[in-house]
Structure formats: C-alpha cells, structure tokens
Amino acid sequence: MREMTYARAIEDALAEAMEADERVVVFGEDVRALRMNLFVRFGPRRVRNAPISESAFLGAAVGAAMAGLRPVAELIMIDFLAVAADALVNQAAKVEAFSGGRWKVPMVLRAGCGGGYGDGGQHEQALWGWLAHVPGIKVVAPSTPADAGGLLTAAIADEGPVVFLEHQLLSEDWLDYLGAGGRTTVSYDVPAAGRRGEVPDRWEPIPLGEAAVCRTGSDLTIAGVGVGIHRAAEAASLLAGEGLSASVIDLRSLAPLDRGAVVADVRRTGRLLVVDEDYRDFGLTGELAAALLEAGLAPRYARVAVEGTIPFDPARERAALPSVERIVSGARRLLA
Amino acid sequence: MLVCRRVEEAIAVLWHDGRISGEMHLGIGEEGINAGVLDHLGEGDAVALDHRGTAGMILRGVGIAAVVGECLGSPRGLCGGMGGHMHLYSKERLAASSGIVGAAGPAACGFALAAQHLRPGRIAVAFFGEAAMNQGMLMEAMNLAAAWELPVLFVCRDNGMAITTPSPSVTGGDLEERARGLGVPGTTVDGADVESVWEAARGMIDRARGGRGPGFLRATCVRPDGHFLGDPLLRIARKPLAELRPRIGPLASAATASEGASIGERVAGLGEIASILGRVARTQLGSGRDPVARLRNRLGIPSDALAKLESEVEALVATAMEEALRPEPGAGTGAG
Numbered sequence: 001m002r003e004m005t006y007a008r009a010i011e012d013a014l015a016e017a018m019e020a021d022e023r024v025v026v027f028g029e030d031v032r033a034l035r036m037n038l039f040v041r042f043g044p045r046r047v048r049n050a051p052i053s054e055s056a057f058l059g060a061a062v063g064a065a066m067a068g069l070r071p072v073a074e075l076i077m078i079d080f081l082a083v084a085a086d087a088l089v090n091q092a093a094k095v096e097a098f099s100g101g102r103w104k105v106p107m108v109l110r111a112g113c114g115g116g117y118g119d120g121g122q123h124e125q126a127l128w129g130w131l132a133h134v135p136g137i138k139v140v141a142p143s144t145p146a147d148a149g150g151l152l153t154a155a156i157a158d159e160g161p162v163v164f165l166e167h168q169l170l171s172e173d174w175l176d177y178l179g180a181g182g183r184t185t186v187s188y189d190v191p192a193a194g195r196r197g198e199v200p201d202r203w204e205p206i207p208l209g210e211a212a213v214c215r216t217g218s219d220l221t222i223a224g225v226g227v228g229i230h231r232a233a234e235a236a237s238l239l240a241g242e243g244l245s246a247s248v249i250d251l252r253s254l255a256p257l258d259r260g261a262v263v264a265d266v267r268r269t270g271r272l273l274v275v276d277e278d279y280r281d282f283g284l285t286g287e288l289a290a291a292l293l294e295a296g297l298a299p300r301y302a303r304v305a306v307e308g309t310i311p312f313d314p315a316r317e318r319a320a321l322p323s324v325e326r327i328v329s330g331a332r333r334l335l336a
Numbered sequence: 337m338l339v340c341r342r343v344e345e346a347i348a349v350l351w352h353d354g355r356i357s358g359e360m361h362l363g364i365g366e367e368g369i370n371a372g373v374l375d376h377l378g379e380g381d382a383v384a385l386d387h388r389g390t391a392g393m394i395l396r397g398v399g400i401a402a403v404v405g406e407c408l409g410s411p412r413g414l415c416g417g418m419g420g421h422m423h424l425y426s427k428e429r430l431a432a433s434s435g436i437v438g439a440a441g442p443a444a445c446g447f448a449l450a451a452q453h454l455r456p457g458r459i460a461v462a463f464f465g466e467a468a469m470n471q472g473m474l475m476e477a478m479n480l481a482a483a484w485e486l487p488v489l490f491v492c493r494d495n496g497m498a499i500t501t502p503s504p505s506v507t508g509g510d511l512e513e514r515a516r517g518l519g520v521p522g523t524t525v526d527g528a529d530v531e532s533v534w535e536a537a538r539g540m541i542d543r544a545r546g547g548r549g550p551g552f553l554r555a556t557c558v559r560p561d562g563h564f565l566g567d568p569l570l571r572i573a574r575k576p577l578a579e580l581r582p583r584i585g586p587l588a589s590a591a592t593a594s595e596g597a598s599i600g601e602r603v604a605g606l607g608e609i610a611s612i613l614g615r616v617a618r619t620q621l622g623s624g625r626d627p628v629a630r631l632r633n634r635l636g637i638p639s640d641a642l643a644k645l646e647s648e649v650e651a652l653v654a655t656a657m658e659e660a661l662r663p664e665p666g667a668g669t670g671a672g
Contacts, residue, residue: 098423
C-alpha cells in the first residue's frame with residue numbers, strides 16, 4: 001500500500017494508463033501547466049493544450065475515440081460543459097446506439113466539480129444528475145484517493161464515454177489553482193479521508209456502477225457521493241453518540257447507479273436519507289426514491305441537497321451545500 | 337454521381353410514399369462536390385458527414401441496400417434501424433454522420449488527430465453547409481485544426497440557403513476570408529463542375545496528407561429539393577397559387593390587425609417574404625446547374641454507350657432497392 005493525495009492518485013493512475021497504452025492521449029485547457037508531470041514524461045503529442053474551445057476539443061475527443069485513440073479530454077470544470085454539451089449529449093452518448101452497437105466511443109471527459117471553496121455558482125456545480133440523465137454516458141464521482149485512481153483506471157479501459165468528476169475540494173491541485181492561489185490566508189473544510197489516503201501499489205479498475213458501503217448501521221441508510229459522503233460519515237459518527245446507528249453508502253458512480261446496494265440496505269433499515277451536492281430537483285435524490293418505490297419499498301425518506309444557485313458568500317455557500325448539521329438534523333427527523 | 341442521383345431519387349419516392357418517417361435531406365444537386373472530393377480518399381481516410389450523408393456513405397463504399405435500409409428503419413439497415421438517414425455510421429469506412437449542424441467539424445478534427453497518431457498520411461474530410469459556418473463549434477474546429485496542424489479538409493457545400501433563410505441575410509463577411517482568419521487557407525469553386533472540385537480538392541488533400549495542415553473548400557451548388565423534401569419555400573415557389581391559398585387569410589389578418597407594427601413595417605414584412613420566395617424561385621429552381629447533366633455533356637459519351645451506362649446504373653440501383661425493401665424474414669409487410 002502507498003499513501004497519496006486525491007490529486008496525485010488521479011495523476012498516478014493516468015500515468016500508468018498512458019504508460020500501458022500509447023493510444024491514451026490527454027488534451028484540454030491548460031493541461032501542460034496543470035499536468036506538467038505528464039507533459040514532461042509523455043511529450044507534446046500526447047499532452048496537448050487546447051484552445052478555450054470546448055465544443056471543438058470535446059467534439060474532437062469523440063471523433064478521436066471513434067477512430068482508434070483513447071482520449072482523456074479535460075474541461076477545467078464541468079460547469080463549462082454547458083458550452084459544449086452537444087459533443088457529449090448528442091454525439092458521444094449517441095454513437096453506440098445510432099450505429100446499432102457497432103461503433104463505440106472510448107473517451108473520458110475529466111472535469112472538476114463541486115464547491116466549498118468559494119468560487120460561486122457558475123464554477124462549482126456538481127451537475128452529475130444532469131449528465132446521468134442522458135443514456136449512453138457513464139458518470140463517476142470518486143470521494144477518496146483510492147476510488148479516484150481505481151475509477152479512472154476503469155474509465156480509461158471502458159469502451160463507452162465516461163465522465164470522470166473530480167471534486168475540487170478534495171483535489172489539492174484544484175484547491176490551490178482555483179481557491180487559494182498560493183495564499184495561506186484562506187482555509188477550507190476539507191474532509192481528511194478524501195484529501196489523502198491509502199492506495200494500492202498497482203492500480204486495479206474499480207467497476208463502474210458499484211457502490212461502496214462505508215459503514216453499516218441498523219436504523220437508517222445515508223447514501224450519496226463526493227464530499228457529501230464524508231459529511232454523511234461525520235454525521236453518522238455524531239448520531240452513533242446519540243445511540244442512532246446509520247449505514248453510509250458511497251455510490252461512487254451516478255451512471256450506472258448501484259440501485260441494488262441502496263435497496264438492499266434500506267430493506268433492512270427502513271429509512272433513507274440522500275445527501276447530494278447537486279440540485280435537488282430531477283436528480284439523484286429523486287432517482288433513489290424512485291428506485292425504492294420500484295423495488296416495492298415504502299421507507300421513510302428525506303434528502304439534503306442544493307436547493308438553488310450556490311451563493312458566493314462563504315457563509316451562505318456553506319448553508320447551501322450539504323453540511324454535517326443538515327444531515328444530522330435530517331436523520332433525527334427521520335428517526336423521530 | 338449517377339448512382340448517387342438514382343439512389344436518392346429512389347429514396348425520395350419512398351419518402352413521398354410514406355415509407356420513410358420524419359425529415360429527408362438529400363444531396364441531389366451536390367453530386368459533383370461529393371464525388372469530386374471523395375474520389376481522392378482511400379483506405380484509412382475518414383469522413384464526417386452532416387444530416388445529408390446518404391451519398392457520401394455510398395461514395396465511400398457502403399452498400400446501397402444498407403443505406404436505403406437504414407433510411408427505412410430496417411433491422412437490416414446500416415445501423416440496424418437505430419440511426420435513420422441523419423445518423424449513418426460505418427466503422428469499417430471511418431465514416432460518421434450527425435444531424436447537428438456544424439458537428440462534422442469537431443468530429444473531423446478528432447478523426448484527423450487519430451490519423452496523426454495511428455495512420456500518418458491519412459486525412460479526414462468534414463462536409464457541411466454554408467449555414468454551419470455560423471455555428472461556433474465549426475469555427476472552433478477550424479481554429480483547432482489550424483493550431484494542431486490537423487490533416488482536415490473542410491468542405492462547405494454552399495446553396496445559399498440556411499434551411500429556409502437566405503444565407504447572406506444572416507452571414508457577416510466572406511466565408512473564405514473567415515476560414516483564412518482562423519488559419520485555414522481556402523478557395524471557392526463551382527460545385528456543379530466536378531472537375532473543378534476534384535482539382536481544388538486534390539491540392540488541399542495533398543497538402544493535408546503532407547502534414548501541412550487543414551484546408552477549406554467552398555463549393556457552390558443548387559439543390560432542387562431545397563433543405564429537405566417538402567421544403568415549404570420550394571413548394572410555394574413551384575405551386576404558388578395552391579400553396580399560398582391557405583396562407584393568404586392569416587397573412588391578411590396579420591397585416592391588418594389593430595395592434596402591431598406600423599403600416600410601413602408591415603408592408604416591408606410582406607415585401608421581404610415575397611423577396612425570399614422570389615430569390616428561391618430564381619436561384620433554386622431550374623436545371624442549369626445540374627452537375628450530373630453537366631458532366632454528361634462534358635464527357636461527350638456516344639449516346640449508345642451512355643444509354644448502356646445509364647441502364648447498368650439503373651439495374652444496380654433497382655437490385656439494391658429490391659434488397660432493401662425485401663420483407664423481413666418472419667415479418668408481414670416489411671419496414672414501414
């Protein structure tokens with residue numbers, strides 16, 4: 001076992017994939033500065049700076065994947081996908097279906113996501129529910145270094161388009177690039193287990209669509225992804241002090257979604273609390289409620305999600321994102 | 337060229353008979369552009385087509401019956417009936433179409449990027465209309481191709497109409513200059529003259545194969561079917577009395593209703609509609625710029641040899657149509 005930060009785990013897994021397969025190429029905005037180590041190691045052909053033209057280089061990633069490469073195209077943040085949604089929604093997601101299954105698009109779209117460092121509501125959205133809504137795209141959002149490397153390894157090996165969302169609060173690279181900018185005068189509430197942790201000596205793919213049960217309890221199931229899962233784990237510890245026992249399930253992938261893991265746990269606990277840094281409406285929280293109803297369960301249910309545009313003001317930003325306090329109070333209501 | 341013409345005429349019959357659902361965009365009138373460019377392509381070259389891709393697929397060697405079958409939605413079609421005429425994909429021929437205006441640009445960049453890595457000396461061609469030149473993703477793609485010195489030929493088939501809007505009324509500047517401004521040298525040819533197209537394409541394709549970057553070829557054309565079969569402006573231009581009759585009443589009410597723009601503006605509005613119709617009648621009707629007829633005259637083939645050639649083509653197309661229309665095994669009346 002090695003120990004690594006979230007950002008180094010992603011870089012290490014990507015380097016291992018580039019070493020193993022020369023069809024893996026990296027391009028996107030600022031990648032030579034942001035991925036300096038990869039650029040120096042693999043050279044200018046395999047690590048290319050793209051113009052700030054998301055439509056062009058994401059569309060090119062689709063074509064390149066169709067024609068034999070395995071591109072890892074990088075958007076600085078998933079928010080910017082909105083200017084290039086066609087490449088993902090109408091091209092990458094459709095090729096396999098439209099071609100009758102004969103042509104696949106083995107590309108990875110890598111992008112930062114998520115808030116908690118004060119960048120405002122246009123630069124720290126989660127948006128995974130929006131992406132997972134579209135058939136033909138896989139979406140993963142790792143919450144630990146080990147999961148980040150393992151899921152990236154699986155994403156690069158996958159035959160279909162995969163969106164790999166790395167949380168900007170967990171990645172020290174993003175946090176410095178976007179938040180601190182070299183300052184020591186700002187601080188963030190970064191969950192320690194997400195920022196740094198043990199990783200395997202060689203990367204093994206973590207199957208896309210497989211949840212991880214972080215903690216097993218008997219009174220309540222808490223499910224979510226990303227930083228939300230760390231907040232949930234902290235909330236579960238507090239609840240345990242009050243004699244309340246909660247399971248915590250890290251879904252890890254939004255699409256495919258491990259509905260089975262949640263259904264199985266809720267069948268035992270009879271209660272589900274969904275924690276989501278994405279918007280509440282038409283998203284993960286409602287999807288899990290639907291999964292339970294479809295499985296014939298009628299549990300007690302609550303959700304802690306983002307209910308409007310994420311405010312810039314750090315105090316209001318904290319209140320908008322799922323916090324330990326909101327999760328604990330949601331859980332208490334369910335258990336009352 | 338003649339094969340494409342006859343196949344697309346047969347597809348038009350199927351569409352008029354109600355055998356094909358939805359829109360139908362044919363390339364009748366642009367055979368000189370398709371043939372003049374695609375004649376230069378070989379194994380390993382890639383093509384990104386737009387919504388008007390049937391002829392391009394056939395010229396790249398995809399079976400006629402497979403293309404027609406796909407237009408019909410048949411399980412035996414090129415994509416098993418999942419794509420339809422706007423979404424034709426042949427992995428073997430590295431040919432892909434898309435129904436999103438401008439999407440061929442980024443796709444061709446990706447194909448060309450893969451060629452740079454995996455198939456040096458091979459190129460990619462993007463086909464699109466002049467209206468796609470106003471799509472951001474296409475302009476971005478041209479810049480990307482220039483910046484990365486990608487072997488792409490951008491082929492703009494210019495019929496002067498953006499669906500039913502005269503292109504000059506929604507286009508600023510000159511398209512060749514625009515391409516040049518993005519770093520892509522270009523030229524304009526008469527698309528009805530296959531030899532001119534062939535000659536111009538040869539130079540640009542040789543240049544791209546030699547690693548000297550992308551080119552832009554604007555080829556003018558007239559499409560007697562307009563944007564799609566049943567084009568409303570062409571219907572009016574061809575049968576003004578019958579087509580205008582149901583529209584006169586609402587137009588007269590709009591022109592005389594009590595609230596709205598000034599009388600002067602209303603008269604000008606009616607004048608503009610009349611001028612668009614006049615422009616369509618003037619530029620899109622008439623057979624003077626038919627590339628097939630022009631080539632037939634140019635070649636000066638003796639009439640008996642010509643008749644023999646034409647009957648061979650007709651027999652080829654008839655056989656393919658029969659195959660495409662053969663009822664599914666075990667099905668009642670075939671695809672509807």
